Amino acid sequence: MADPAQEELAPPPSLFKLGGVLFWIGVFSFGGGLSGWIHRQVVHRYRWMTNDDFLSGIALAQIVPGANVTNLCVYVGYRIRGAWGATMSLFALMSGPTILCVFVAILYHYVQDYPVLHACVDGVAAAAVGLNIRLGIVGTQRIQRMRRMAPMIAMVATFVSVGVMEWPLVPVVLILAPLSVAAVWPRKGGGAAHA
Amino acid sequence: MREDSSLSPYLALITVFVPLSLVAIGGGPSIFAPIQKEAVDVRHWMSAREFIEIFAVARVAPGPGSMLGTLIGWKVAGWGGAIVATLALFIPSSILCLAVAKVWNRYRGREWHAALEMGLAPIGTGLMFAGAIAIFRMAEAGPLAWGLAIFVALMLTWRPRAHPFALLGIGAVVFNLQLWLAHAGFLR
Incomplete structure (x- = not known):
C-alpha cells in the first residue's frame, strides 16, 4: 500500500480550489463519514497533507471542544493555507449541508412512508460509519509504527472505556490522556520520542 | 417566552448553542442530550417526537450529525434560524480550534511536542472507534x-x-x- 507520508506533497492549492474540494465533500457526505472523506481527498487524492499530519489533526479535533468534523476541517485548512484556509474550509464544508439538511427535513414528511427509501438511508448510513472505522484502522497502523506498547494500550483503553463500557468521555480522556503522554515523555539522558 | 422582541428567537438560539459549542468535548454527540433537554423540556421548541425525527434527518442528510442544531434553528425561526443556529454552534468551537492549532504548530519539532502528539494520537484513534459504536447504538x-x-x-x-x-x-x-x-x- 502506498504510504502518502513517504511521498512528496503537492504544492498548496489556491483558497478557491481548497474550498471547492471541501464544498463537494460537504454536499456528498450523505450518512456522515466526513472525516473519512476528507482524509481520502486531502491525503490520498490531492496530497496536500501527510498522513501523519492528518492523524495528529484527528487527535486534536477530538480533544478540542466542538464537532470533530468541523475541528478537523479547521485544522486541515490551517495546515494547508493558514488562517484563511481554515476559514474557507469551514464555510465551504458547512454551507452545502446547512441548506441541504433543511430540504431533507422538508422532504422527510413526504417520503417517510416508503420503506425502500428507509432501507437506502440506513444502508448508506451504515456504510458511512465504515469510512470512519477505516480512519481508526489508519490510526492504529500509525500506532504500530511507533513500536511502543504504551500508545497501543492507551488506544485500546480509550476505546473500551468510552465505546464498550460507555463511561463518560470527558473524565476518561482527562485521566487517560496525561497517562498516555507521560508514558512516552522523553526521559533525561536518551530514549527520545519520535512519532 | 421571556423576551418578546423580533430578535428573541435568534437570541435564544445563540444563548443555547454558543455555550454548548464550547463544551462539546469529544464531538457533537456529547452535547446531543443537553441540546434535547434545552429544545424539548426547557424552551419547548418542539415535542420529544419531533426531536427524534430531526435527529434522524440530521443523521442521513449531508454534513456532520451536529446539523441537528441547524434543524432546530430552522424549526424555531425558519431559514434565518437555521443559519444563526449553525453559526452559533460551529463558530465558537472553530475559533478555539484554530487558536489551538496555531499554538500546536508553533512548537512543531520540539521533543515534548512529539511526545504530546505520540501520547494524544492513540486517544484520538480510540475515540474514533468508540464513535462508530456510539452511532450504531443510537441508531439501534x-x-x-x-x-x-x-x-x-x-x-x-x-x-x-x-x-x-x-x-x-x-x-x-x-x-x-x-x-x-x-x-x-x-x-x-
Whole structure:
C-alpha cells in the first residue's frame, strides 16, 4: 500500500480550489463519514497533507471542544493555507449541508412512508460509519509504527472505556490522556520520542 | 417566552448553542442530550417526537450529525434560524480550534511536542472507534449494519482508492435486499 507520508506533497492549492474540494465533500457526505472523506481527498487524492499530519489533526479535533468534523476541517485548512484556509474550509464544508439538511427535513414528511427509501438511508448510513472505522484502522497502523506498547494500550483503553463500557468521555480522556503522554515523555539522558 | 422582541428567537438560539459549542468535548454527540433537554423540556421548541425525527434527518442528510442544531434553528425561526443556529454552534468551537492549532504548530519539532502528539494520537484513534459504536447504538443498528461498516472499512484498507460512492451504494443495495427478502418471507 502506498504510504502518502513517504511521498512528496503537492504544492498548496489556491483558497478557491481548497474550498471547492471541501464544498463537494460537504454536499456528498450523505450518512456522515466526513472525516473519512476528507482524509481520502486531502491525503490520498490531492496530497496536500501527510498522513501523519492528518492523524495528529484527528487527535486534536477530538480533544478540542466542538464537532470533530468541523475541528478537523479547521485544522486541515490551517495546515494547508493558514488562517484563511481554515476559514474557507469551514464555510465551504458547512454551507452545502446547512441548506441541504433543511430540504431533507422538508422532504422527510413526504417520503417517510416508503420503506425502500428507509432501507437506502440506513444502508448508506451504515456504510458511512465504515469510512470512519477505516480512519481508526489508519490510526492504529500509525500506532504500530511507533513500536511502543504504551500508545497501543492507551488506544485500546480509550476505546473500551468510552465505546464498550460507555463511561463518560470527558473524565476518561482527562485521566487517560496525561497517562498516555507521560508514558512516552522523553526521559533525561536518551530514549527520545519520535512519532 | 421571556423576551418578546423580533430578535428573541435568534437570541435564544445563540444563548443555547454558543455555550454548548464550547463544551462539546469529544464531538457533537456529547452535547446531543443537553441540546434535547434545552429544545424539548426547557424552551419547548418542539415535542420529544419531533426531536427524534430531526435527529434522524440530521443523521442521513449531508454534513456532520451536529446539523441537528441547524434543524432546530430552522424549526424555531425558519431559514434565518437555521443559519444563526449553525453559526452559533460551529463558530465558537472553530475559533478555539484554530487558536489551538496555531499554538500546536508553533512548537512543531520540539521533543515534548512529539511526545504530546505520540501520547494524544492513540486517544484520538480510540475515540474514533468508540464513535462508530456510539452511532450504531443510537441508531439501534443490527448485525447487518455492523457487518456492512466493517466490510467498507476493510475494503478501503485493502484498496484505499476505492470510491466511497460505490461503497455507500453497496450499503443501499444490501439493505434493500434485506428488505425484499423479509418481504418475500425468507427472513423474519
